[in-house]
Amino acid sequence: MMRSLVNELLNDRISRRRFLSGMVAAGYSAASARSALQSVNPFTPGADVPPSLTRTVKGTGGELMVDQILETGAQYIFVSNGSGLGPLCDAVVSRPRLQLIQATHEGQVVAVADGYAKASGKTAFAMFSRVGLPHSTSNMYNASKDRTPLVVLSDHAEVMREGTDSHEDIDDWMEAVKQYTKWRWVVHQPERIPEWIRQACKVAGVLPCGPTAVRIFRDLLYRENVTATIFSGKAFQIPMELRPDAKEVERAARLLLEAKSPLLFAGPESSQTHAQKPLIELAELLGMPVTQARSFFCDFPNFHPLHVGELTNQMRYPQKIDLLLNFGARPATGTAIRGARIIHASVDPETIGRNTPLSVALVGDLNQVAKALVEAVRSMASPQDLAQRAAQRRAECAAFTEKVRAARFAAARRGEGSPIPWQRMMVEFADLLDKDAVIVEEVGTEAKILSFFPFAEDGGMLKVGRTEGRALGWGVGASAGVKLALPNRQVVSFQGDGGFLFGQTDSLWTMSRYDIPVLTVILDNRTYEETRWQIMGQMGPAGQNNRDYVSYLGDPDVSFPKLAQAHGIKGETVQNSDQLRPAIQRAIKTLRDGRPYLLDVRLETFGVGAEVTWYQKFSLADNRERKV
Amino acid sequence: MDRVKRCAVRLSGLCGLFLAGFALVAGAQDFPEGKGKETVESVCAQCHGLRPVYSSKMTPEQWKRLVDDMVGRGAPLLDDEIPVVVEYLSKSFPKVKSDDRINVNKATARELETALSLSAKEAEGIVHYREENGYYLKWEDLGKAPGLESRKIETLKDRLTF
Numbered sequence: 077m078m079r080s081l082v083n084e085l086l087n088d089r090i091s092r093r094r095f096l097s098g099m100v101a102a103g104y105s106a107a108s109a110r111s112a113l114q115s116v117n118p119f120t121p122g123a124d125v126p127p128s129l130t131r132t133v134k135g136t137g138g139e140l141m142v143d144q145i146l147e148t149g150a151q152y153i154f155v156s157n158g159s160g161l162g163p164l165c166d167a168v169v170s171r172p173r174l175q176l177i178q179a180t181h182e183g184q185v186v187a188v189a190d191g192y193a194k195a196s197g198k199t200a201f202a203m204f205s206r207v208g209l210p211h212s213t214s215n216m217y218n219a220s221k222d223r224t225p226l227v228v229l230s231d232h233a234e235v236m237r238e239g240t241d242s243h244e245d246i247d248d249w250m251e252a253v254k255q256y257t258k259w260r261w262v263v264h265q266p267e268r269i270p271e272w273i274r275q276a277c278k279v280a281g282v283l284p285c286g287p288t289a290v291r292i293f294r295d296l297l298y299r300e301n302v303t304a305t306i307f308s309g310k311a312f313q314i315p316m317e318l319r320p321d322a323k324e325v326e327r328a329a330r331l332l333l334e335a336k337s338p339l340l341f342a343g344p345e346s347s348q349t350h351a352q353k354p355l356i357e358l359a360e361l362l363g364m365p366v367t368q369a370r371s372f373f374c375d376f377p378n379f380h381p382l383h384v385g386e387l388t389n390q391m392r393y394p395q396k397i398d399l400l401l402n403f404g405a406r407p408a409t410g411t412a413i414r415g416a417r418i419i420h421a422s423v424d425p426e427t428i429g430r431n432t433p434l435s436v437a438l439v440g441d442l443n444q445v446a447k448a449l450v451e452a453v454r455s456m457a458s459p460q461d462l463a464q465r466a467a468q469r470r471a472e473c474a475a476f477t478e479k480v481r482a483a484r485f486a487a488a489r490r491g492e493g494s495p496i497p498w499q500r501m502m503v504e505f506a507d508l509l510d511k512d513a514v515i516v517e518e519v520g521t522e523a524k525i526l527s528f529f530p531f532a533e534d535g536g537m538l539k540v541g542r543t544e545g546r547a548l549g550w551g552v553g554a555s556a557g558v559k560l561a562l563p564n565r566q567v568v569s570f571q572g573d574g575g576f577l578f579g580q581t582d583s584l585w586t587m588s589r590y591d592i593p594v595l596t597v598i599l600d601n602r603t604y605e606e607t608r609w610q611i612m613g614q615m616g617p618a619g620q621n622n623r624d625y626v627s628y629l630g631d632p633d634v635s636f637p638k639l640a641q642a643h644g645i646k647g648e649t650v651q652n653s654d655q656l657r658p659a660i661q662r663a664i665k666t667l668r669d670g671r672p673y674l675l676d677v678r679l680e681t682f683g684v685g686a687e688v689t690w691y692q693k694f695s696l697a698d699n700r701e702r703k704v
Numbered sequence: 705m706d707r708v709k710r711c712a713v714r715l716s717g718l719c720g721l722f723l724a725g726f727a728l729v730a731g732a733q734d735f736p737e738g739k740g741k742e743t744v745e746s747v748c749a750q751c752h753g754l755r756p757v758y759s760s761k762m763t764p765e766q767w768k769r770l771v772d773d774m775v776g777r778g779a780p781l782l783d784d785e786i787p788v789v790v791e792y793l794s795k796s797f798p799k800v801k802s803d804d805r806i807n808v809n810k811a812t813a814r815e816l817e818t819a820l821s822l823s824a825k826e827a828e829g830i831v832h833y834r835e836e837n838g839y840y841l842k843w844e845d846l847g848k849a850p851g852l853e854s855r856k857i858e859t860l861k862d863r864l865t866f
Contacts, residue, residue, distance in 0.1 A: 384780075385778050385780065386751075386778060388750040388751055389749075389750065390746060390749055390750045391750070392746065392747065392750065392780045393780070476780075479782050479783070480780045480781075480782065482783060483775060483781060483782050483783040483785075483786065484775050484776060486783060487771075487772040487775045487776065487786065488772070488775075488776055490772060491769070491772055497769065497772065497773065498773070498776070499772065499773065499775075499776030502776070521777050523776075523777045523778035524776065524777060526778070527776055527777065527778055528776075609756070613755075613756055613759075615755075615759060615858075680769070682766075682769070682770050682773055683756065683760070683770070684756065684759070684760070
C-alpha cells in the first residue's frame, strides 16, 4: 500500500493530503505518514527545494545521468559491456569519481550490485545495454524477493524507432520486469533524465526496498546541451524511522507479558532497520526463545543462549508456543504455532496479515518498534517481576541451546578423512576466520552456515545470502559486491559445486580484474545433493531404478582450481580433512596480499542416490553419419 | 492429492530452510520398537518426513556419519543421544549384503517369517498368493499378498530377491 501511495504521489496522481490520508488508512500513525511525506517530498512535482540543494547543469543526457548518480553518494556503477554504455563511458572521462565495476554479463552485473547493496545498505546502480535486460532478470528476481535497493539502467531504442519492432527492440520491455521491480520507467525527455534517476533511487531505497528499472532512449543519452536540475545528495539522505502506533505497542507488550511461552521469529527487516540491539534487549527481558526466519542475513545472534534455531513443525524446545512475535519476516506458518497468538511487526503493511490471522499488527521502522516494545514492557512490570518471569525460561533455554551446540561441534570435529565431511570443513573455517568475517553463502541448506559461524551485528560475523528467491547464480558475483562494500573485512563465499557452475564462474573475472580479495570455497560433492534427494527420494521410477538424470556432476569432473587459474586466480583442491587447515591458512594469506583465492573442497555426499554415478549417457559424436 | 501428501508439501515449504532436500512424504510408518525410537521419530520429523529414514539401509558407520551430518544441519540431538540414535537406526535399517537376501519365490513361509521378521500369517499370505498366482517379479507385487501393508513391504525391499 505504502509503495503504491509513494508511486502515486511521485507521479502527481494524488495530492499530499490524499497521500497522508491514504497512509493513515493503511495503518500508519499520522506522525509516521508525515514523516514519510517529508522523505518523499523533495521528489514530488512542484515541491519546494532550497536552492542550496540544487544546481543547474548543462551537458549530454549521459552526463546528466552520471551527475545525478554521483549526487546520490554512489561510488560505483556496476556494468557489463554493450554499445549502449557509450554515453556513460563518455561522461565518466570527466567524472572519474564514478568507478565502473564490470562483470562479463548482465546476470552477474546484478549479482555484484545486489551483494554491494545488501552489505552496504546503500542503493546500488547497475547499467547494461538495452538487450541485456532479459539476461539480468534471474538476479533481479532474487533482489526483488530480498527487497534489495537497486537501480537498473539501460539504454533504449532511438526515439523514432520505438515501437516499430526494429533492431534490438520489442514493444514493451518493462512488462518483462514488472514482477521484479517496484517501479519502472522509460525516459522520453532528456531534461528529465536526472528526475527519473532520483525517483528510481528514492523508490528503490524506501523500505520495503526493491529494484527499480529505468530505460533511456540512446539518442537522448547522446543529446548535447541539455539543461536540467540536479539535486544534491543531501536531499536523498532523509532519515525515515516511522514510529509504530503507541496503542498497538501497548497491546503487544501486554500480550507478551501474559504469554506463558512466547517465541520470537526474527526476519530480515530487523537487520535492514538495525533493530538487533533493542531486539536482543526485548528477548532477554522476557526470556523469550528466538528462531530465525528465512533471511539473507542472520537477524538475531545465532549463538545467543536464547537462539533455538529454526521454527519447525515440531519444536523440541519450546514444545508449546502460545505467542509468536514475528519481527520483520514473511508470515510464519506451521503446526508448532497452531493456536498461538500472533504479533507481526513489519515495515510493510502489505506483508502483515497477508495469510495469517493476527492479534496485533505493528507497522513501522523495526528499530523504533523494538525500542517501543522494550519501553512498554518495562513500564508495565517492575524489574523484579520481569526478572522473575524471565529467569526460568532463560535458564531452560540456555541449558538446551548450550547442549545442542556442544553436541553439534563435537560431532563435526569427529568427522575426518576423504572425502571430507562438510561439517568438519566448517569447524576448521570457524576456527581460522576473522571474528568479524563476512560469509556470503549460496548453499542448499543454510543451517550448514548458521550452525557453525557466530553471526552478530555488534562485532560478530556477518552473513549475506542465500537469497530468498533461491535462483542459483547469485553468490559469486554477490561476494565481489560484498567485498567492495566492506573492503576492510574478510569475505568468504561458500558455493555448492552445482551452484558455482550455474553461469557465475564468470565473476572470477571481475574479482581478478579489480583485485577483489574474496575466498571462494566450493563445497564439491559432485552432485546437486538436495535436488537428488528430492527427485530420487520420491521413490518414483527414477528413484527405484537408481536413475540420476540431472543431479550427478562427476562427469566431466571439473577442475575448479584450473578454472580459477584461467582467470589469474590461485587455488587448490583439498582432498582430505588433514589438508584443510594449511589450505585455509594459505588462502587467508593470499587475501591479505590482496588477491582472490579458490578452494575446491572434495566433500562426501549422503542419502538417496549417493552412490549412483549413472546418468543418461549420450554421445553426439557416436551418432554422426559423417565424421565432421 | 491426499491429506498426508498435502501436509508434506506444506512441511516442505516450511522446513526448506534447513532440510529442503529431505522434506518428502511425512510417513506414518511404525518404526520398530527399541531404545532411541522416540528420539528418532521426534527429532527427524522436526524437519522432514520419515520416509527417507525407513527407506534407507546403511551400515553402522554410514548411519553414524549421516546422523553427524544431520546434527550439523541443525537436528537438535544431545551428545548422549547421538550413539543411541545411531545404534537404533543401524539395527532397524541395516544395509543388507546381497547374499543375505531371501528369494520370495522360493522361500518357505517359515523361512520368510524368520528372515524378514514377519508374522506367521503374513509369511503364509506371501506363499499362498505365490502358489495361486505365480512368481513375484518385483517388490511392489508383494502388495497383492493378503495381510501385508505396503509400507512394511517397502522397508523390506532391499532384502528380497526374485
